[in-house]
Amino acid sequence: MVKKTSARAKNPRKIAKSVVDTIFWGVRGTIPTPSKQTRKYGGNTSCVEFRVNRGKDILSVALDAGSGLAAYGAEALARGQREYHIFLSHVHYDHIMGLTRFAPIFRRDCKVNFYGIAHPDHSLRDILRGFFQHPYFPIEYDALGANPNVVCHELHKGDVLKVGNIVICCQPLNHPQGSAAYRLEVPEENVSLVYATDHEHGTSVDADLIKFSKDAKLFIYDSTYHQKNYDKYKGWGHSTSQQGALIAKASNVEAFGIFHHDPAASDTDLEKISLPEAKKLFKRSFLCTEGKSLCLNTLLEDLGLQGK
Numbered sequence: 001m002v003k004k005t006s007a008r009a010k011n012p013r014k015i016a017k018s019v020v021d022t023i024f025w026g027v028r029g030t031i032p033t034p035s036k037q038t039r040k041y042g043g044n045t046s047c048v049e050f051r052v053n054r055g056k057d058i059l060s061v062a063l064d065a066g067s068g069l070a071a072y073g074a075e076a077l078a079r080g081q082r083e084y085h086i087f088l089s090h091v092h093y094d095h096i097m098g099l100t101r102f103a104p105i106f107r108r109d110c111k112v113n114f115y116g117i118a119h120p121d122h123s124l125r126d127i128l129r130g131f132f133q134h135p136y137f138p139i140e141y142d143a144l145g146a147n148p149n150v151v152c153h154e155l156h157k158g159d160v161l162k163v164g165n166i167v168i169c170c171q172p173l174n175h176p177q178g179s180a181a182y183r184l185e186v187p188e189e190n191v192s193l194v195y196a197t198d199h200e201h202g203t204s205v206d207a208d209l210i211k212f213s214k215d216a217k218l219f220i221y222d223s224t225y226h227q228k229n230y231d232k233y234k235g236w237g238h239s240t241s242q243q244g245a246l247i248a249k250a251s252n253v254e255a256f257g258i259f260h261h262d263p264a265a266s267d268t269d270l271e272k273i274s275l276p277e278a279k280k281l282f283k284r285s286f287l288c289t290e291g292k293s294l295c296l297n298t299l300l301e302d303l304g305l306q307g308k
Contacts (some may be wrong), residue, residue, distance in 0.1 A: 171208060206243075213247065
């Protein structure tokens with residue numbers, strides 16, 4: 001179940017043509033970590049929903065297909081959604097493992113669109129075909145219920161596409177075998193989200209990401225590590241909450257969401273190390289929390305960060 005944040009100062013549904021919500025279905029990195037120590041912020045791997053509400057009509061896009069995708073798919077099916085748009089940052093297992101429990105892909109009445117950065121050696125369809133195959137999974141790709149309504153879209157840097165009234169573009173990141181950030185905008189409401197995981201700072205790509213994220217409402221960034229432990233993991237393709245705060249400040253974003261939590265990090269670690277590290281540099285930083293929904297139309301009110 002999606003948990004709503006604190007009461008809003010005003011009801012955007014009465015004044016906006018489109019109400020834009022971001023829902024966190026999975027915020028952990030690398031591997032699911034269900035435990036008492038991760039209960040508050042969540043243990044499912046990456047999956048974030050960008051949802052546009054226009055009256056009774058809902059347009060939904062999923063960012064990544066980590067283990068959090070299972071709950072997203074179940075709720076979307078329950079509300080009657082039959083077409084899906086899934087944007088993959090990359091295809092490392094923690095970002096696609098949720099597909100094995102994504103109910104719509106096994107149904108004949110559903111259509112599933114996948115989007116991802118083009119790979120020089122393998123098509124996106126071939127990668128998915130390799131994922132759904134014996135002996136790793138009992139149902140092979142060609143036997144999926146949604147086939148032939150599974151559509152793969154190969155993306156390149158600079159591409160701009162539309163899903164309904166959502167404008168989407170991508171930006172390559174610094175990660176082993178590559179990754180991509182996505183920027184999603186609803187121009188009529190002047191709201192935008194940048195989703196940037198998995199990325200390691202320290203190259204010229206940082207400047208590209210700052211430009212790509214300029215003036216976004218919400219910036220979600222790979223903050224797997226913190227400055228005290230990052231040196232042990234250099235070259236692994238991940239970043240820190242401090243670096244995320246620096247990019248957020250340089251990009252002039254409204255709020256920065258600390259994301260892709262280290263599976264070894266407890267809720268206490270996140271609160272006492274990762275969050276303070278970010279807030280020292282960018283006060284409008286917060287910890288992404290599984291099950292939490294934020295309205296981008298009134299983002300700072302939802303976060304309780306007005307005036308900061």
